[in-house]
Amino acid sequence: MASPPTRSRDELARARLAGPDEGISAEELSLAARNHAMPMEAMRWDLTPVGLHYVLVHYDIPALDPAAWRLRVAGLDGSAAALSLADLAALPRRTVAVTMECAGNGRALLEPRPVSQPWLSGAVGTAEWTGVPLADLLAAAGVRPDGLEVVFTGADHGVERGVEQDYARALPVAEALRPDVLVATEMNGAPLPVQHGFPARLVVPGWYGMAHVKWLTDVAVVDHEFDGFQHQAYRLRQEPDDEGVPVTRILPRALLVPPGFPDFMTRDRTVTAGPVALTGRAWSGTGEVTRVEVSTDDGGHWADAELGPSTGRYAWREFRTGWDAEPGDHVLLARATDETGQVQPTGPAWSRGGFANNGSEPVRVRVVASG
């Protein structure tokens, strides 16, 4: 591999901004084609059907041999172990329903647009993940979590802004030891699909997707703050030289199941006039969703939707409301509030990398007279 360029890590992590009226580039399209978004009508399901959950792969999907795979675990004191899938299967397992969302969801809706994976609003999905709590795994491996952070490395290997790397992210020890942080080997009761990290991945309920390291190969307790490439990249910055704030937990968001039927090209919707049930799902990584409001006039008025049963802390929650649809063009919006009082903004939340944009997604509907 050629030597990495001499630019600073901070410089390397900055996204280019698209110019005014600059269309989506061939490079952005190639990312949109290979990384899968959830189509909006799939918001109708509590658990996202197989193959529709969003996927972002930084480099290539690795082809790992499950028989040869080992999870290397290392402590500060030199303790180390290498666990096989059979070793993991012998440990207590837990299943957690989790709504996972890419930190870049909504990036391509921003102006100016940061040039990277051009997500609209579909970089999300909900699954039941089954695996071994990381705390139990460390204990079984004889590795004491007595450091500052835990670094997780996956087998996804590539180059990003000139830096060759295995994808790696860290968590503070206290976060890593939460009982619902899993080394997961199953998704919705089946072995992980290859694109979701087969044979094992990290699941960190409540955090944006970049924390859930796929194709996990190494877990290391360290005594310092890990400053790998992906920690420089995933920061909220307004200006290129900002130190920025790390991207961590998922901000509140509500999305509607688009009513009626779509136009192939514009995706605008046609709805028949009369009573229409509007439903959707809402989630937040910072607290349980306690309120969802819906507007049928592009934010002019808001009405509280009825919330479905609580789904625990980390899976999206259904909401529903009625609408007496009158002929004409309408823009539908939804916004979520969580138990910490955080309210989803209706406008876009801009940052230089296009992270954590949880602005409401407008659903354009043409209501036509029945018959």
Place this chain on the structure above:
Amino acid sequence: MASPPTRSRDELARARLAGPDEGISAEELSLAARNHAMPMEAMRWDLTPVGLHYVLVHYDIPALDPAAWRLRVAGLDGSAAALSLADLAALPRRTVAVTMECAGNGRALLEPRPVSQPWLSGAVGTAEWTGVPLADLLAAAGVRPDGLEVVFTGADHGVERGVEQDYARALPVAEALRPDVLVATEMNGAPLPVQHGFPARLVVPGWYGMAHVKWLTDVAVVDHEFDGFQHQAYRLRQEPDDEGVPVTRILPRALLVPPGFPDFMTRDRTVTAGPVALTGRAWSGTGEVTRVEVSTDDGGHWADAELGPSTGRYAWREFRTGWDAEPGDHVLLARATDETGQVQPTGPAWSRGGFANNGSEPVRVRVVASG
């Protein structure tokens, strides 16, 4: 629904062409985000793993209740039946391995670019489909195939160029009665994923994807040539006023498993100098693949690759060759020939709708010295 516009069907079926240097539009991006391409590294698997097979949904994925679902079957003489999933399960079943490819695969590589679903080269996948041969199903339903064509209608409902429709396509009777044309209810041994047509879809081995009607609800024998919207749309035209030629069978194509590892944004590949195994897969709907050639100098020279075992008529076939990679920038190409003598072109095959572009896909590789 508003009245359809007064433009002719032929006019409605024409794609707009993007202007010179016109970037991908927001509408094209929304299609790229919701319709999934197969990432190129998945070319390494004989059967495309769950969730990685390409999917094109014209309108919305329907939510069909499998208990209430019926397949309505109708003949010219007024004979009709409505079959449940249990009725289908009682009929003889067959499994066929099929490489399926969207007719629009490669559209976004064309210049000028027809504005529609902007596929690069990943609108493809291979699966084992299990279902009831259509011929047996018609016989069991007491419907005689004594017409000219068989029309297949799905539950996917929407608007396309002003025409509200359920997605519908027809086959000539002789084609529809081929013993490997299936009403499939399983993909790779499991019930169809919702996005692949649950609970039942048509599978027409060898034809481009538009023929394999998903969410099938109606099968009707007719005595005329069906001229529905999708038959106007899927035609090869050079000029807007051409009558055009119907898109039918998949043209030969070979694709490489990209060697080495990628850059996140450009997807360009880095390979270490020395012996490199180049592998890939090739397919054709017009005849079995009998030859694959590989070039490592952008088409300057071609060498025959070794073909893997025959996979039958309709599933892709592995090929492999060696390459002594020397440092520098290289463009790799592959091209397939089938038993009918059809050779894949190395340049793009342009048509007004962007269909059946089976030009070779360049794989850009930077070879670096080892160590």
